[in-house]
Amino acid sequence: MPIRYPVPLRPGDRIGVTSPSSGVPDALWGRFEYAVRCLRDRGFDVVVGELNHAPSHVSGPREARAAELMAMLLDPTIRAVVPPWGGETCIDLLDLLDLDAVAASEPTWCVGFSDTSTWITPLTLTTGIATIHGQNLMDTPYAVPDGILHWVDVAGAAAGDEVAQHSPGRHRSGGWDDYAARPTVTSMTLEGRGTWSRIDPGQEDEPITFSGRLVAGCVETLSFLAGGRFADIAGFARDHAPEGVVVALDIAEWRSHDICRALHAMRLRGWFDAANGILVSRTKAAEPDGFTQHAAVVDALGMLGVPIVADVECGHVQPMLALVQGAWTTVVHDGDEHIVTQRLD
Known part of the structure; x- marks a missing residue:
């Protein structure tokens, strides 16, 4: 459909x-x-x-x-x-x-x-x-x-x-703006530098292009819904995305251990069964015991054998891409190109 x-x-x-x-x-x-x-x-x-x-x-x-x-x-x-x-x-x-x-x-x-x-x-x-x-x-x-x-x-x-966006190579490294003191602020403070990185095991330096219909959301909330009647991604893939999906994950604030546990649970519930590739947000969430957020994602999802691109502008760190869920989405991560193109068909 x-x-x-x-x-x-x-x-x-x-x-x-x-x-x-x-x-x-x-x-x-x-x-x-x-x-x-x-x-x-x-x-x-x-x-x-x-x-x-x-x-x-x-x-x-x-x-x-x-x-x-x-x-x-x-x-x-x-x-x-x-x-x-x-x-x-x-x-x-x-x-x-x-x-x-x-x-x-x-x-x-x-x-x-x-x-x-x-x-x-x-x-x-x-x-x-x-x-x-x-x-x-x-x-x-x-x-x-x-x-x-x-x-x-x-x-x-x-x-x-067709809607195309790309990483600006800049991001906010500090906290949120103080809306109480500056309610009319219109300029983002993007003092951080850096762009996407590929983290699936053994492919870290390889360019990649993959496509599918986009499904996105916050790990801290969707992990409780995955596999249930409100988050039946298998049914969505069957009815709307037989060619597969691109999954975008927003990691907001959970420690890396908690994210690892949540992603394992989502995997076991079939959340990634139809995934052609995975996008993971840039995050400032805690990384105790030297266990990084990247390592948490790889621990849970590296076994899937699909591309995983991290530090994408799809989370709680400014700026944020406006991504259309359900749109046919092509991701290009190749050298200086970090592009997501969506076709509304």
């Missing part, structure tokens, strides 16, 4: 903002308002939901969060839904989402990463509707560096279009 792509996002369209996971604390509300204003300045009609504040670690009761998200997904006038950011326990609303109703409705662009992948990746795997992994509302005001596309521009692509 073909992947379904939402209609291209255009100025004048409505964008829904809701927080299915964590809301925004008062100290950072200035950034939230500025990000909404940036979308409005681009010509979009932004619908701000009731559940965007932070009374606790989530924006409200799970029933209310699920209802607000479903209302936006089923509203034919809303062309995109983008949360402020991820959070911690979005997993609690999955069984309240009517994904059959979503599948039967006009597709809506859903955008985000981190805990947002807890619901957008199941949405793509279950319905075959394309979503965008990477960047979120609070990232929206930033000017992206050369090689990276803004999520608004990617959401403006039409079925049949």
